[in-house]
Amino acid sequence: MSRVANDRAAKNSGAKASRLPDTPPPSDTVRLAEALIFCASTPVTEADLAARLPPGTDMRAVLAEIAGAYADRGLVLARVAGGYAFRTAPDLAPALRGGVPEPRRLSRAALETLAIVAYHQPVTRAEIEEIRGVTTSKGSLDLLLETGWVRLRGRRRTPGRPVTYGTTPAFLDHFGLDAVSDLPGLDELKGLGLLEGRLPAGFRVPQPGDAAGADEDPIDGPPLPGDAAAE
Template sequence: MSRVAKAHPPLPPSEAARLAEALIFCAPAPLSEADLAARLPAGTDVPAVLGEIARAYAPRGITLARVAGGYAFRTAPDLAPALRGGVPEARKLSRAALETLAIVAYHQPVTRAEIEEIRGVTTSKGSLDLLLETGWVRLRGRRRTPGRPVTYGTTPAFLDHFGLDAVSDLPGLDELKGLGLIEGRLPAGFRVPQPSDDAGADEDPLGPGDAAAD
């Protein structure tokens, strides 16, 4: 007669929260609910566990943040000004690289020719190479147009660095105005694109080994 394996009962909520806390703390990248469900005992109420962790950390110097489609511990936003002096200054991007990054983020999937058309100037290969090197921009696919130009898009590392859960969380026109990033009178019909990292209708994914930029 075969024995039926006994299912282990779910951990008490406090213990499940401790385990989830440890998993998130040790993870090199944000963990999604599915990632946590795969590592926690079967039957664990993952959203409830995340809620318990978030509440526990809410008044502390480190909080649980949702970034890049997952969860990670981040410094409490209100403490950022006090910490800037003790953190080594990150490498600054040039104006051209910043403009290129903004265009990629809002217009993805976008080709180099389209970036140049939007900026109105030639985009140096160095700007795109730098953004690829930072890990904020990736090669997405190829346009179904003559020449099959490479398309560019942002990465989970970009979302993580800027504290975004998805590219759709990028600020819209009203938010950009509120931040003082857009000033003065805008041309009639001016709009900020609604960013999305969905596959383009005229875009094919890169094939195996097809990693060379145009």
């Protein structure tokens, strides 16, 4: 996990464990919820859990019970990508580095493209190139689509109907974020040492969000030929 992800996991860890209910939910219900979260390959939402647990289950109480049980363990219950998942306790991250195969590293161009998509979505390829100041290669966007961190969102209501790009729940999950709005802002980026020196006058970090653009139509059905690298 990156430092940002660890900080996010610590902040999101647990479903408010300090507010455990006076009457704990039935242990069988808690155990089932724990198993459902543990076995899931992606973060599990409250709605997903409610569909599998007894009717009338107090989901907040169940999640708080699980979070409290794992508060001092090697794993913690974290809220990521709008759901819940077990993650390594942030304070153990230094001891675990090197024990997991390194994932495929992204090129600088791909990282810059990913950052632009995350902060400026919905964004077209032409807009990405304008922000970066260089032509974006077909390979960078293809790689991000392949990793599952970037998706085709829709089409702009402009001539040519260019495709717009945005991030995915897998992106949020990987970086330990609950929502795009949890991406670090200017002050946090400075605190992490990612922005150093004197910044240009008027420099700002966009307020990230994933709401539909006013001039954007969703993509219906399968993507058209060339969409992955178009526009």
